[in-house]
Amino acid sequence: MLTILFDGIAYGMLLFILAVGLAVTMGLMNFINLAHGAFAMVGGYITVLLMQQFDVPFLLCLPLAFLGSALLGAVLERTLYRPLYHKPHLDQVLFSIGLTFMAVASADYFIGSGQQIVQLPEWLKGRTELGDGAWMLGMGHYRLFIIAVCAALTVALQYVLTKTRFGSRLRASVDDQRVAAGMGINVNVVFLTTFAVGSGLAGLGGALGAEVLGLDPSFPLKFMIYFLIVVAVGGTSSITGPLLAALLLGVADVAGKYYIPKLGGFIVYSLMIAILIWRPQGLFVRKGGK
Amino acid sequence: MSNTQNLLRQTGRWKRWEIPLWLLALVLPLVLPEHALIINEIAIVALFALSLDLILGFTGIVSLGHAAFFGMGAYSAALFAKLVMPDPLVGLAVGIASATVLGALCSATILRGTDLTRLMVTLGVALILGELANKMDWLTGGADGLQGVMMGPLLGQFEFDLYGRVAAWYSLAVLLVMFVLTRRLVNSPFGATLKAVRDNRLRAMAIGIAVNSRLVLVYTVAAALAGAAGALLAQTTGFASLDLFEFHRSADVMLILVVGGVGWLYGGITGAIVFKLMQDAISSITPQYWTFWIGLFLVVLVLVGRERLFRPWTWLGKRKTGGAA
Numbered sequence: 001m002l003t004i005l006f007d008g009i010a011y012g013m014l015l016f017i018l019a020v021g022l023a024v025t026m027g028l029m030n031f032i033n034l035a036h037g038a039f040a041m042v043g044g045y046i047t048v049l050l051m052q053q054f055d056v057p058f059l060l061c062l063p064l065a066f067l068g069s070a071l072l073g074a075v076l077e078r079t080l081y082r083p084l085y086h087k088p089h090l091d092q093v094l095f096s097i098g099l100t101f102m103a104v105a106s107a108d109y110f111i112g113s114g115q116q117i118v119q120l121p122e123w124l125k126g127r128t129e130l131g132d133g134a135w136m137l138g139m140g141h142y143r144l145f146i147i148a149v150c151a152a153l154t155v156a157l158q159y160v161l162t163k164t165r166f167g168s169r170l171r172a173s174v175d176d177q178r179v180a181a182g183m184g185i186n187v188n189v190v191f192l193t194t195f196a197v198g199s200g201l202a203g204l205g206g207a208l209g210a211e212v213l214g215l216d217p218s219f220p221l222k223f224m225i226y227f228l229i230v231v232a233v234g235g236t237s238s239i240t241g242p243l244l245a246a247l248l249l250g251v252a253d254v255a256g257k258y259y260i261p262k263l264g265g266f267i268v269y270s271l272m273i274a275i276l277i278w279r280p281q282g283l284f285v286r287k288g289g290k
Numbered sequence: 291m292s293n294t295q296n297l298l299r300q301t302g303r304w305k306r307w308e309i310p311l312w313l314l315a316l317v318l319p320l321v322l323p324e325h326a327l328i329i330n331e332i333a334i335v336a337l338f339a340l341s342l343d344l345i346l347g348f349t350g351i352v353s354l355g356h357a358a359f360f361g362m363g364a365y366s367a368a369l370f371a372k373l374v375m376p377d378p379l380v381g382l383a384v385g386i387a388s389a390t391v392l393g394a395l396c397s398a399t400i401l402r403g404t405d406l407t408r409l410m411v412t413l414g415v416a417l418i419l420g421e422l423a424n425k426m427d428w429l430t431g432g433a434d435g436l437q438g439v440m441m442g443p444l445l446g447q448f449e450f451d452l453y454g455r456v457a458a459w460y461s462l463a464v465l466l467v468m469f470v471l472t473r474r475l476v477n478s479p480f481g482a483t484l485k486a487v488r489d490n491r492l493r494a495m496a497i498g499i500a501v502n503s504r505l506v507l508v509y510t511v512a513a514a515l516a517g518a519a520g521a522l523l524a525q526t527t528g529f530a531s532l533d534l535f536e537f538h539r540s541a542d543v544m545l546i547l548v549v550g551g552v553g554w555l556y557g558g559i560t561g562a563i564v565f566k567l568m569q570d571a572i573s574s575i576t577p578q579y580w581t582f583w584i585g586l587f588l589v590v591l592v593l594v595g596r597e598r599l600f601r602p603w604t605w606l607g608k609r610k611t612g613g614a615a
Binding site: 026032080083084087089090091093094095097098099100101102103104105106108109221224225228229231232262265266269270272273276277280281 | 346354398399402403404405406407409410411413414417418422425537538541544545552578579580581582584585586587588591592593
């Protein structure tokens, strides 16, 4: 039972890394970006290709995946996304669906439709077991690693958003762009950086998750729903909301698939609908926020 | 007769060009028998888009899960034909009825929250149904789909033929009936209140429109139309599969509607024609990667703007603001 809890937490953490970038773009910048999964896929493919073709060690691939998708995010933000910030949500939805379709078809064309496999280094492959009987806790090392990375990221993000100068600039730009610009904040640069970091985080999530979730061209569509659930349920005003939502969903999903495999994804979706009817703005809403 | 009634009657009147257009559509399967299959498909998709237009174009609710009702109609019509009786019209009624019930149940989910919440909840409903259809394989055939649906003759007279001509007429006729009903609906005082809700919900509430009950009602009606489209698809193809519930169905129909024009009843039909012909053309060139081109088209459409893309002459001269959205 503890093992399931542990796996659920690891899965939730992974979802969190994947979704947190989306929470930032969607929650703070108010842009419904359904193409977020495409950035995650890019990160995953960067890792796989680097490891297969150039024998780059796994640990080095992770920052490269981050940088690669952050760069792509920055370029796309500058060229395509920026004009759409003030368009209606419907336009944003259509645009990002279009982008996702293109990403899926391109990945299929250039890399092939097969599932890619990540070769983990030896030291991440093992498994430690504690206790026995019903309370046995089995921890895959790779899952421990994910939890550690994610915890570090959460702390760092929380610190950046609440304690640093950039964080306050970002929050100011989000709350009122015009006033922020009038105060001498370069809103465009702030948004560009934020979007790039968000995409980079998605890429990192994709790189970390390739082994657990599987990586093929349909990745953006398959997991888009999970990211959106995390963000919608968690609320978009803070980091802790999506984190708790991701943990909740991760545990519910793993436990549901283990105990009642017949129902599959059913539990997660029902949970989401129930929560959203109960609290339409998400579980954690900043008072007076949009 | 008051001014308002006059106005409603004016906008609701049939224009002169509309009747020949429908006659032409009904003659098409006879003139182009080899294209009857695609005509059938266009009619079905047009009905589906018409249904989405009711809630998106006339009420302003974004939904990413409209496929839920489409699939519900398809599965119930197919199951009814397989297990109870093969008469198409009764099956159609069953499909519509089940989608209506589902729509009424789900309508509570769209009343609260932001656009994002609505997108997620509607999407979630479609996913749940897809999952159910997958897991209840003793009934639905699971991932293999529901096969072996045999339809009886239409009205006891017309057998569905291999060329799909009867099917095309059947779908066109249903589309026409539904179109007339929808048209009647949106040009009624009820339709006017819907538009008021779309344009400014707060003000609509302030002048005494019962916003929530309107939304519930229109969502249910839209679900019924989508169910009819799904039932038609299942009946004319004799097949229902999990793919009916998939995300890309909902995305496609949204795209179709936006291409054709939101908030305009012919928008869904125009969009369906453009989209299906385009799909047919592109997928005969690159069958595997046609989604790339559809994605590119969407991106360009949004960036350039629908108005400007379809009226290239407006690129020259001053950009006008506004226009039909």
